[in-house]
Amino acid sequence: MQNIKTIEDLKIAIQILELKQSLNVQLMKNQLHITYESLKPANLLKNTINEITSSPLLIDNILGVTLGLASGYFTKKVVVNGSNNVFRNLIGTVLQFGVTNLIARNPNTIKTFGQSIFEKIFHKK
Structure with a gap:
């Protein structure tokens, strides 16, 4: 990160950090949804059967x-x-x-x- 010398630079840095934070939150929500779906009993059973039949x-x-x-x-x-x-x-x-x-x-x-x-x-x- 660059040195902040003016109030305008500070506002830009805050906006960049807020954008990064919202992107990280969205990525975490997506990952949580993927994890939730993969841990459903029906999906666990389906994945296990797929692994067995593909081996x-x-x-x-x-x-x-x-x-x-x-x-x-x-x-x-x-x-x-x-x-x-x-x-x-x-x-x-x-x-x-x-x-x-x-x-x-x-x-x-x-x-x-x-x-x-x-x-x-x-x-x-």
Whole structure:
């Protein structure tokens, strides 16, 4: 800021400071409105869903775990098949756990294997 020597210079300096202040107040109001909108529960939920759906790594992980759980469940259903045999139920539970972990930890390998089987079955000759 320059040196103020006259009353006219003082009035100009005051006007400049008042203009800066009103601009800063308006900027703060705008920022407050943006912050208020972003903290609404609906907007928080919408932003979270957008982040989840835009993350390919997270989607791959969710799909891998889901595929693992479903495969484990169906493996147990096939092995146990409504039996009341304790040994068969135990084997079914162990197989369910093993298949679930195997598929959930190796989704890319399972995906590649599935794609190769799909291509062999539906390969155009």
